[in-house]
Amino acid sequence: MESVAKKDLTELKRIEKLSSAFTLSDMEIFIFPELFYPLVLANIMSPLIWEWRKDPWFQDIEKKSFIYKVNRIKQFIIQNYVFNLDLSTWGLTSKPREIDRFKLFFDIDLLKQSNALFGYEGDKYYFDIDIRKHFGLDKYNSDIIPYWKTETIEAMNAFRHKDNYSTGAGECVSLSALYAAAMFVVGKIPLDKIFLIATPLHSQNFITEKEGLLTNNRRIVTKNMWFNGTSLSVKARRALENERVTIVSHISGYIHTLYNEATINKESYNHFSKKLREFLVTDLTDIIFINFLRFKGKYKKLFQYKCDCGGKDLYIPVEKIFEYEHTSKYSAAPDTRELLMEEIEGDEFHLSPLQGMILLNDFEKILKTCKDLKETEKEVIKIAGQIPEETIHEMFDEISSFICTIPRLPATEKNYVSTRVPHISTENTREQIVEIIKDLSSESELALLTLYVYRQMDLIDWQPFIKACIERNPVCFSDLNGISLQEVYEIVSGMPDISIYDGTRLALPDEVWNFRRGDGIEKALLLADIILNKDSDAVVKIEISEKAVTLSYEGNRFNFNSAKNLRKSILISGNNYVVE
Numbered sequence: 001m002e003s004v005a006k007k008d009l010t011e012l013k014r015i016e017k018l019s020s021a022f023t024l025s026d027m028e029i030f031i032f033p034e035l036f037y038p039l040v041l042a043n044i045m046s047p048l049i050w051e052w053r054k055d056p057w058f059q060d061i062e063k064k065s066f067i068y069k070v071n072r073i074k075q076f077i078i079q080n081y082v083f084n085l086d087l088s089t090w091g092l093t094s095k096p097r098e099i100d101r102f103k104l105f106f107d108i109d110l111l112k113q114s115n116a117l118f119g120y121e122g123d124k125y126y127f128d129i130d131i132r133k134h135f136g137l138d139k140y141n142s143d144i145i146p147y148w149k150t151e152t153i154e155a156m157n158a159f160r161h162k163d164n165y166s167t168g169a170g171e172c173v174s175l176s177a178l179y180a181a182a183m184f185v186v187g188k189i190p191l192d193k194i195f196l197i198a199t200p201l202h203s204q205n206f207i208t209e210k211e212g213l214l215t216n217n218r219r220i221v222t223k224n225m226w227f228n229g230t231s232l233s234v235k236a237r238r239a240l241e242n243e244r245v246t247i248v249s250h251i252s253g254y255i256h257t258l259y260n261e262a263t264i265n266k267e268s269y270n271h272f273s274k275k276l277r278e279f280l281v282t283d284l285t286d287i288i289f290i291n292f293l294r295f296k297g298k299y300k301k302l303f304q305y306k307c308d309c310g311g312k313d314l315y316i317p318v319e320k321i322f323e324y325e326h327t328s329k330y331s332a333a334p335d336t337r338e339l340l341m342e343e344i345e346g347d348e349f350h351l352s353p354l355q356g357m358i359l360l361n362d363f364e365k366i367l368k369t370c371k372d373l374k375e376t377e378k379e380v381i382k383i384a385g386q387i388p389e390e391t392i393h394e395m396f397d398e399i400s401s402f403i404c405t406i407p408r409l410p411a412t413e414k415n416y417v418s419t420r421v422p423h424i425s426t427e428n429t430r431e432q433i434v435e436i437i438k439d440l441s442s443e444s445e446l447a448l449l450t451l452y453v454y455r456q457m458d459l460i461d462w463q464p465f466i467k468a469c470i471e472r473n474p475v476c477f478s479d480l481n482g483i484s485l486q487e488v489y490e491i492v493s494g495m496p497d498i499s500i501y502d503g504t505r506l507a508l509p510d511e512v513w514n515f516r517r518g519d520g521i522e523k524a525l526l527l528a529d530i531i532l533n534k535d536s537d538a539v540v541k542i543e544i545s546e547k548a549v550t551l552s553y554e555g556n557r558f559n560f561n562s563a564k565n566l567r568k569s570i571l572i573s574g575n576n577y578v579v580e
Helices: 004-021 026-032 032-045 046-052 066-080 095-102 107-114 124-127 151-163 172-185 233-244 266-279 286-295 295-301 317-326 337-341 360-369 373-383 389-403 430-440 445-454 464-469 474-480 485-493 508-513 520-534
Strands: 081-083 091-094 144-146 167-172 193-201 200-206 213-216 221-222 247-250 254-255 303-307 312-317 539-552 556-573 576-579
Touching: 004 026, 004 032, 004 464, 026 032, 032 172, 032 193, 032 247, 032 254, 032 445, 046 151, 046 172, 066 081, 066 172, 066 221, 066 464, 081 172, 091 095, 095 107, 095 144, 124 556, 151 167, 151 373, 151 508, 167 172, 167 520, 172 193, 172 200, 172 213, 193 233, 200 233, 200 266, 213 233, 221 233, 247 266, 247 373, 286 295, 286 360, 286 389, 295 303, 295 312, 295 317, 295 389, 303 337, 303 360, 303 539, 317 337, 360 373, 373 389, 430 464, 464 520, 464 556, 464 576, 474 520, 485 520, 485 556, 508 520, 520 539, 520 556
Parallel strands: 081 167
Antiparallel strands: 091 144, 193 200, 193 247, 200 213, 213 221, 247 254, 303 312, 539 556, 556 576
């Protein structure tokens, strides 16, 4: 009996994982981290991203430097995609519903300790930002949480069909997967150098080229940018400063903070960890200190600057210098400071030193001679005058945090399991990559899951897809609730018979509804979703015969047209999905 139960549990987990490959919610990727990188590979398989290569924006990009390439890709993404975290896009679910889905094969207590939406209390940060209010969830009871499904490039592009959108869109996981695919396809950066990093509230990539590079939503962050103290770097630093890294995903596999088993190549993970830690650390120099003052503005008031004006010493508060920096092309950094000073009005300067302020000039001299922070702090205390020693100590504590972020990565001590992965080169064509993944799908879970995420319906089992359609597409149902079935049929039939996916690939009901278009198969599944959500005991049959699609329900027949050239018979009865 135990072996039967174990076998049943294994099958339940397999179906749930395969079904999750279509919806790819943040929760599903957290439970099944092996789904993370298939989204990157699915985007690499997509013809849409290969079209970018033909855009004049990327002309001769292969001849350019690494930084030129990533800046070009960044600007293209900024121009063509916006960040979207609207709760209404993919709908809401509930904690009890999600717990019920995963309780048989995941420790729910660990889930609550690790996921922000389940009451994660691992960081004071979440209390400070009031997590539910931050995401607009405060208007719902505490059990309600968002789906936050991850979009393929097709769904991201399809946002152009939604009201109030003039470009594509996506949430942070979607953008990180898009960036990774673009870096490979357009920038020709090997997948071995691209790592996806997930924290409880964010997703970003780290590229192990040269000093390293972070992609952050639509932006990129170099090491210099990480330490420049601007508002962009403040936002970029939040996740790694305040959150624990839950998943690192790579072409070789993944490592998860809660799972003892890891499939990522251990050497690759160690290399990534070393490069990331080096990226997040710098020395305290005069330039870095100015950046720190920009980052922590409250310490600007402690300093004044002495400058020579026609042989006369003049003094100015450092706060005032930063005010002028806002409207100048020059910064307060030492190399352009004198040019900035020339733009400052004369009446801003003082003839005598200002009381209770440290001379920045003296501080910068100390930085040149001292070897470490402790020694620097002691010397600064000597010139601090009336400024309390505790204030200087507090400032150096914050300087220490500014120049050294220690990422909380998954522990290296794991049981590393080697798995088969596709060997894909930047010199491969799209067609070659598609064939490599297809050919390996019987031996590699990564390749197989990629076909599911890609929705290659002529090569995969439909049952998990139907399960996802009926159980996790609440938006179309909530929007069309209260309307008769005939009216729903007329509304859906009136939409263009155009799928957002090419070939035999299929959209989910909420994608059809959000973007107001779909193939006949997709429309029939949307109608089935409406029926089953109104009546969980309903029996629905869908017959797909190349160009004709018929949905039968309680003696009624609803007909649609299809261009997918597929043949299937689908019977849905409650939670049973039979596909022949």
